[in-house]
Amino acid sequence: MFKRTLRLSKLLKNQINFKTTLSNQKQAKFPIAGVKNVILVSSSKGGVGKSMVSVNLAYSIKAINEKIQVGILDVDVFGPSLPTMVGLAGKKPAFNKRNNLILPLVNYGVKCMSMGFLVDEENPIVWRGLMVMSAINRLLRNISWGELDLLVIDMPPGTGDTQLSIIQSIPIDGVVIVATPQKICLIDAIRGANMFRKMNIPIIGCISNMNHFVCHNCSQRQYLFDSDKLKLEEKLDLPILAEIPFDKDILKCSDDGCPIIIKSSNHPVSILFKELSEKLKK
Secondary structure (H helix, E strand, C coil), X not given: CHHXXXXXXXXXXXXXXXXXXXXXXXCCCCXXXXXXXXXXXXXXCCCCXXXXXXXXXXXXXXXXXXXXXXXXXXXXXXXCXXXXXCCXXXXXXXEECXXXXXXXXXXCCEEEEEHXXXXXXXXXXXXXXXHHHHHHHHHHHCECCCCECEEEEECXXXXXXXXXXXXXXXXXXXXXXXECCCHHHHHHHHHHHHHHHHCCCCEEXXXXXXXXXXXXXXXXXXXXXXXXXXXXXXXXXXXXXXXXXXXXXXXXXXXXXXXXXXXXXXXXXXXXHHHHHHHHHC
16 A cells, blocks of 8 residues: 555656646747737636626726727636626627638627637536647637737636646736635635746736625725735735725626626726726836
8 A cells, every 4th residue: 555655656746747847848929910918817716706807807998098909818618707798698709711710709899709609608518638728729829809909818717737828829918816815715826826927927916806895884895804905915925906895786797798897987896997907008
């Protein structure tokens, strides 16, 4: 039993060393055709509101300057959220037969692409790794974006092969990490940040989502977790770009397919996203 455990331990060590070596490999990065700037929105754990942030960030950037051409690319193959959140669920993109490229769908002035447009909404995607990577490569290379000033990429959660392949494939101008204040989520957020540091990808900062709620009676912030901004910044070694509250209006807008920045531009959360967009412009 001991010998077997020792063999497994050595095998696991070799696998970890292999992955570490893989992450250090350098390969040529090719820009996405027509796209000037790329920002990743990432989290190492699902369910923290990454897709909500991606959508409202893209639309708030468009809102503060209509001339900016913005796109959103949802590369979460197994759990695409973009179609529902932008009111395009059930829609299918057109194909340009001349160059065999997919034409992104457009809603509220922002170009959108997701695996969710290419498969039926309720059908599970049961694919092995090679099929997943092939699909992501197609999303990166086979979309006719036209001319975009900014592409916001909604990343799949985690720090595995999928994330590494995306990071190694395209030039990236910056990453926004989304986390909630719970300890278990922050541990994963730190792992994610360290992955980007290891790959020399600039991290813009962190968005603390579901950070607090605002009392309807006294209008004061009420914290459910240890959400002290300075402590969070110290733990993550990153600036906190915004603290987004629990708010039922965010949920309703996401479910209704109309981003809160579009539905109610003067909502406190919409103002937060506009302020965040101004920071990113600088």
